[in-house]
Amino acid sequence: MSGFAPFMRALSAVVWKDLRAEWRSRELLSAMLVFALLVILIFNFALELESTVRANVTAGVLWVTFTFAGQLGLNRSMAVEKDRGCLDGLLLAPVDRAAIYLGKTLANWVFMLLVAVIVLPIYSVLYNTNLFIPGLLLTILLGSEGYVAVGTLLSSMAVQARTRDILLPILLFPVAIPVVVAAVKATGGYLQGLDITEIQPWLNLLLTYDVVFTAVAFMVFDSVVEE
Amino acid sequence: MTAIIEVSRLVKRFGPKVVLRQLDFRVESGEFVALLGPNGAGKTTFLRILSSLSRPTLGSVSVAGYSLPHQAASVRRRLGVVSHLPLLYGDLSAEENLLFYGRMYAVDKLSARMDEVLEQVGLTNRRRDLVRTFSRGMQQRLAIGRAILHDPEVLLLDEPHTGLDQDACDMLDAALRQVAVRGRTVVMTSHDLSRAEDLASRFDVLARGTIQGSVQRQDIARDGLLGYYRKTLELAQNNAKNHKAEAAL
Structure with missing residues (x-):
C-alpha cells in the first residue's frame, strides 16, 4: 500500500489512536506533568536565587524539565505498544512503517507541547519571569520537535530490551545534546533580550537538527523495528 | 488444490543458536493445520517468519504467492494474526x-x-x-x-487458548470454526491436543527445528492424536541420538 493517501491515512490513524487512548487514561500526560511540576518546584526551593540570577538560569531549568519529562513520556508511549503486543499489531499492518514512526512522533510532540503549555504559566508565576515571548515559544516548538523525533526512534529500539527504562536515557541524552544546547542558548537569548542576530545561529542549528534527525529517523525506522 | 503457504529449506538462527533447520512446510488453500510441538521447538519463531515479523536466515518462504521478506507488504495484506497477546x-x-x-x-x-x-x-x-x-x-x-x-486469506494463530478458562476456550473455538467454515486457511500452534484435534484438518509435529511428521485427521490411528504425537516425538528423539552417535564415530 504505497502512495500519499494511504500514508496519510495510516499516519492519522496512529495519531488518533494515541491521542484517544491518552485522553481516556491520562496516564502518560499526568506522569509527565507531575514530574515537570516537581522539578520546577525543587529548583525553585533549591536555588533560592536573586531575581536577576533567576532570569539567567530559567533557560536551563526549563529545558532540564522538558527533556526529563519528555523522556518519561517517550518511554511510556512505546512501552504501551510493546506490553500488550500492539507493536506487532502495528508492524503487521500493510502500511509504510515510516507512517507509524511519524504518527508516534506527532503524538509524542503533542504530549510534550501540552506539558509545556501547563508548565510555562506556572513557571512564570513561581520565578516571576515572563516566558510568553513569541521567539521563545518558537524555540520550544523547534526544540521539542527535534528531541521527540530522535527520542521516538530510540525508544522503539530501547523498548525491545529488558532494561528499556535505563537504556533510553543512555541512548537519548548524548544524541540530544546539540538540540538541548541550542534550545537553552536560544531561550536564554530571548529571556536576556539579546539581538536576533545573536540568537539566529542557535535557531538555525535547531532547524537543521530537526530536519536532519527527522529525515534520518524516517528512513531507518523500518530497519530499527525489524527483528 | 493450490499451495497458499510454501516453505522450503527454512533456517533461522539467533546468533549461534539454530532454531529452525531445513524446515519444509506446505499448506493448501482452505486447510486448517495444527502445528504441535514441545516448548522451544520453534513454533512461535516459525509463525513470526510466516507473518513477516522476523526474517528467515536461509531458505524460501512464500505466502499467497508472495515471497518473504521481499514482498512483505503484500503478504501482510493477506494475513490475519492472533497471538497469545491480544x-x-x-x-x-x-x-x-x-x-x-x-x-x-x-x-x-x-x-x-x-x-x-x-x-x-x-x-x-x-x-x-x-x-x-x-x-x-x-x-x-x-x-x-x-x-x-x-x-485475510490466511489466519495464523499462536497458542490462542493460552490463559483461557474452559468456557472462554469453547467460545474461542466456536469463533474459529466460523472462520474455518468460510474457507480461510488457518495455521494454529497449540499445546492443547484435544482442542487441536477438534478444530484442525491436519496435524504437523514440529520438534528440533523441523517438521517431524504430518498427518491428516482421517489418517489418525485408533490411539488418537496424542498417540501419533508421542510416537513422532519419540522417533525424532531416536533419530537425533543416532545422528549424534554417527557424528561421534
Whole structure:
C-alpha cells in the first residue's frame, strides 16, 4: 500500500489512536506533568536565587524539565505498544512503517507541547519571569520537535530490551545534546533580550537538527523495528 | 488444490543458536493445520517468519504467492494474526480498536464490516466498552475479530487458548470454526491436543527445528492424536541420538 493517501491515512490513524487512548487514561500526560511540576518546584526551593540570577538560569531549568519529562513520556508511549503486543499489531499492518514512526512522533510532540503549555504559566508565576515571548515559544516548538523525533526512534529500539527504562536515557541524552544546547542558548537569548542576530545561529542549528534527525529517523525506522 | 503457504529449506538462527533447520512446510488453500510441538521447538519463531515479523536466515518462504521478506507488504495484506497477546489497546473500546485497525488495513465499508465482525465474535453488546474491562476470553475473541476484519486469506494463530478458562476456550473455538467454515486457511500452534484435534484438518509435529511428521485427521490411528504425537516425538528423539552417535564415530 504505497502512495500519499494511504500514508496519510495510516499516519492519522496512529495519531488518533494515541491521542484517544491518552485522553481516556491520562496516564502518560499526568506522569509527565507531575514530574515537570516537581522539578520546577525543587529548583525553585533549591536555588533560592536573586531575581536577576533567576532570569539567567530559567533557560536551563526549563529545558532540564522538558527533556526529563519528555523522556518519561517517550518511554511510556512505546512501552504501551510493546506490553500488550500492539507493536506487532502495528508492524503487521500493510502500511509504510515510516507512517507509524511519524504518527508516534506527532503524538509524542503533542504530549510534550501540552506539558509545556501547563508548565510555562506556572513557571512564570513561581520565578516571576515572563516566558510568553513569541521567539521563545518558537524555540520550544523547534526544540521539542527535534528531541521527540530522535527520542521516538530510540525508544522503539530501547523498548525491545529488558532494561528499556535505563537504556533510553543512555541512548537519548548524548544524541540530544546539540538540540538541548541550542534550545537553552536560544531561550536564554530571548529571556536576556539579546539581538536576533545573536540568537539566529542557535535557531538555525535547531532547524537543521530537526530536519536532519527527522529525515534520518524516517528512513531507518523500518530497519530499527525489524527483528 | 493450490499451495497458499510454501516453505522450503527454512533456517533461522539467533546468533549461534539454530532454531529452525531445513524446515519444509506446505499448506493448501482452505486447510486448517495444527502445528504441535514441545516448548522451544520453534513454533512461535516459525509463525513470526510466516507473518513477516522476523526474517528467515536461509531458505524460501512464500505466502499467497508472495515471497518473504521481499514482498512483505503484500503478504501482510493477506494475513490475519492472533497471538497469545491480544494486540489490542486497553484504553480504547472494542469498536475503536477495530476502527483503528480497519483504517490501517484500509478496509472498505468499514462501519458495516465492523458490525459484521462484532456479531461474528459475539461482542456486539459490548462494542462501546473499554477493552481493559474485558475478560481474557472476550479479549481473545476480539483479537480474532481484529485479525479477520480485513478478510485475510490466511489466519495464523499462536497458542490462542493460552490463559483461557474452559468456557472462554469453547467460545474461542466456536469463533474459529466460523472462520474455518468460510474457507480461510488457518495455521494454529497449540499445546492443547484435544482442542487441536477438534478444530484442525491436519496435524504437523514440529520438534528440533523441523517438521517431524504430518498427518491428516482421517489418517489418525485408533490411539488418537496424542498417540501419533508421542510416537513422532519419540522417533525424532531416536533419530537425533543416532545422528549424534554417527557424528561421534
